[in-house]
Amino acid sequence: MAAGASSGGTSQSDTYKEARGWLLLPAWVVLGVFVLAPVLMMLVYSFLTKEFRGGVIWEFSLGAYDQFFCNRGLFGDEPCSIEWTYINIFWRSIWQAGAATILSLVIGFPTAYFIATRPENIRPLWVFMITIPYWVNLLIRTVSMKFMLRDQGPLNDFLISTGLIDSPIHIINTNFAVQLGLFYSYLPFMVLPIYASVERYNFNLSEAAADLYASKWVTARRILLPAVKPGVIAGCVLVFVPSLGSFLAPDLLGGAKNFMIGSLIEEQFKGNAGNWPFGAAASMVLLTMVLILLLIFARQQARAEKAQ
Amino acid sequence: MSARKYDIKSLPGFLPITILCLVVLYAPLVVVTIYSFNNSTSITIWEGVSLRWYVDVFKGPESAKFKIAAWNSFSIAIIAATGATTIATLAATAMIRGGRFRLRTVSFGLISLPLMVPEIVTAVATLIFFNSIGFTRGYTTILVAHIAFCIPFAYMPISARMQGIEDTYEQAALDLYASKRQAFTKILLPLMMPGIISGFLLAFIISLDDFIITNFVKGAGVETLPTAIFGSVKQGIKPNIMAISTMLLALSVLMVTISYFVSKKDNTK
Numbered sequence: 001m002a003a004g005a006s007s008g009g010t011s012q013s014d015t016y017k018e019a020r021g022w023l024l025l026p027a028w029v030v031l032g033v034f035v036l037a038p039v040l041m042m043l044v045y046s047f048l049t050k051e052f053r054g055g056v057i058w059e060f061s062l063g064a065y066d067q068f069f070c071n072r073g074l075f076g077d078e079p080c081s082i083e084w085t086y087i088n089i090f091w092r093s094i095w096q097a098g099a100a101t102i103l104s105l106v107i108g109f110p111t112a113y114f115i116a117t118r119p120e121n122i123r124p125l126w127v128f129m130i131t132i133p134y135w136v137n138l139l140i141r142t143v144s145m146k147f148m149l150r151d152q153g154p155l156n157d158f159l160i161s162t163g164l165i166d167s168p169i170h171i172i173n174t175n176f177a178v179q180l181g182l183f184y185s186y187l188p189f190m191v192l193p194i195y196a197s198v199e200r201y202n203f204n205l206s207e208a209a210a211d212l213y214a215s216k217w218v219t220a221r222r223i224l225l226p227a228v229k230p231g232v233i234a235g236c237v238l239v240f241v242p243s244l245g246s247f248l249a250p251d252l253l254g255g256a257k258n259f260m261i262g263s264l265i266e267e268q269f270k271g272n273a274g275n276w277p278f279g280a281a282a283s284m285v286l287l288t289m290v291l292i293l294l295l296i297f298a299r300q301q302a303r304a305e306k307a308q
Numbered sequence: 309m310s311a312r313k314y315d316i317k318s319l320p321g322f323l324p325i326t327i328l329c330l331v332v333l334y335a336p337l338v339v340v341t342i343y344s345f346n347n348s349t350s351i352t353i354w355e356g357v358s359l360r361w362y363v364d365v366f367k368g369p370e371s372a373k374f375k376i377a378a379w380n381s382f383s384i385a386i387i388a389a390t391g392a393t394t395i396a397t398l399a400a401t402a403m404i405r406g407g408r409f410r411l412r413t414v415s416f417g418l419i420s421l422p423l424m425v426p427e428i429v430t431a432v433a434t435l436i437f438f439n440s441i442g443f444t445r446g447y448t449t450i451l452v453a454h455i456a457f458c459i460p461f462a463y464m465p466i467s468a469r470m471q472g473i474e475d476t477y478e479q480a481a482l483d484l485y486a487s488k489r490q491a492f493t494k495i496l497l498p499l500m501m502p503g504i505i506s507g508f509l510l511a512f513i514i515s516l517d518d519f520i521i522t523n524f525v526k527g528a529g530v531e532t533l534p535t536a537i538f539g540s541v542k543q544g545i546k547p548n549i550m551a552i553s554t555m556l557l558a559l560s561v562l563m564v565t566i567s568y569f570v571s572k573k574d575n576t577k
Contacts (some may be wrong), residue, residue: 012404012405012407012471013404013405013407013475013478014405014408015405015406015475015478015479015482015488015491016401016402016405016486016488016492017406017407017409018328018404019402019488020401020406020409021402021405022401023398023399023402023406024398024399024402024403024406024411024415026394026395026398026399027352027395027396027398027399027415027418027419027459028415028418030391030395030455030456030459031418031419031421031456031459032418033423034434034437034452034453034455034456035418035421035422035425035430035433035434035457036418036421037431037437038430038434038436039425039429039430039433040343041433041436041437041440042432042433042436043427045436045440055439107325107328107329107332108329110319110321110322110325110326110329111322111325111326111329113319113322114322114323114325114326115326117317117318124572128568129330130329130330130333131564132561132564132565133333133334133337134562135513135517135560135563135564136337136556136557136560137516137517137534137553137556137557137560137568138517138519138559139337139517139519139534139537139538139541140340140537140553140556140557141337143340143537143541143545143549143553144336144337144339144340144553145336146541146545147336147339147343147351147545147550148335148336148339148341150362152352154339183332184332184333184336187329187333191377203316204316206316206317207316210316216319219316220319230352241426242426244426244428245426245427245428246428247427247428247519247520248519248520249327251406252541261428262520264427265428265429265432266523268404269432269435269524269529277434279432280432280436283428283429283432283433286426286428286429287425287426287429289428290424290425290429291424294424
């Protein structure tokens, strides 16, 4: 969704070029003041001293980053050795988001491919069916998932009634529940770009391969897959990035043991126990990771476009 | 063309996976909808169909809280979507009908910024911003934050629509001595309507949907539906929450369906 929205096109004109400054002004002001400036302010806050009742003291300090990366022993006076607590939370988040991405790919690729190979007039309806759940409130979807997965929930009831299992499987508050929640949250982001690239794919190439006695799987792997790779990568990025900073799925489905970045950050701003500079620093680390990822992705997409 | 040994397009197992995908997507929503009609105080035991939890939402002990939350949610969503749609329409006109200019890429980056920055980071940043300028958190801070992050969602269908409209219609109007303002309001805007409506609806849903940013900037005492539901769910899922959820779910599905059919309508022919 973030990528490729619109830049360039055939019906561009310069009819309103005298007014363009005025036309863009509201967007610049609102986004500049209420999105860009706050992010810069957050950067400033991450270098301030913490106030114990929440908030900050306006005094420069590297304390937040020091707390994040450095273990200085019980009394805080030892030289810096690597502090693993927060790095591990980030690792777990990367791992969880990665697993959710793979899950989305395994289910999303066949779905996208299947839809893209339907007759042209019913494709939009299929796409519509895949996207409807995405527009339902994320909180409600996550709560529904929680309801489904409970030990006495409908899923376990169903599995027991079919005789597949004898006693309920414990899913809620596990890593898998979080992955399932993330998968459920962002699946359309995987399906849509893959769908778009398969739809553009020229099946004559597959036919040529088949005529030359390539087997079905060789054709899929050697001809189809390279052609739709940009769509696959876009899908993976679009699922991975929001999963990484997600809050609701780990909070509602994961329980206390499956703490992720989102919860770590949220905790710093709730009540009086919080540490605002530390929360700001953790947010900066997350933002930096995401922006680097998006930059690599944008370059890679640009290269793929040039190659075609 | 000779008959081939196999169908080139179909890959085995893809249909079952697609069906599985749809089941996974819809099952939780369907189940919650069904259980919202359960005539039982327990969420586990099924005791027949009833509307008691819907009555409970409107008349029960928590109804006052939900009414205020619903009012906040809907008024914010309507104002934020209107603001974001207006801003996005103007911006799209400059971006797509304003020729090439130096700040175009920068402007596009700024418009997509809320999509690139993780939501939790936007939430933290907005909280810090309002705190640093000494602004008390409440209804206004939620509203302003919502207008800002709804802009890209309104912008996408609007700019997509504008790119689909050739500028010959406006050129014809200008050739017939219409002013640029007239060409914009009398020609371009009406043609843009399907895009503007679906932009508005998407922004409305996104605003209604938001939990994380609202939760950070709402301040004490002000609740929207998602924050009220979240607070309630923390103590366990109750049947009245399922009734509210089902109503919101139905509303979202309805609005997306309208948006789908409106955007399919082509009024340039």
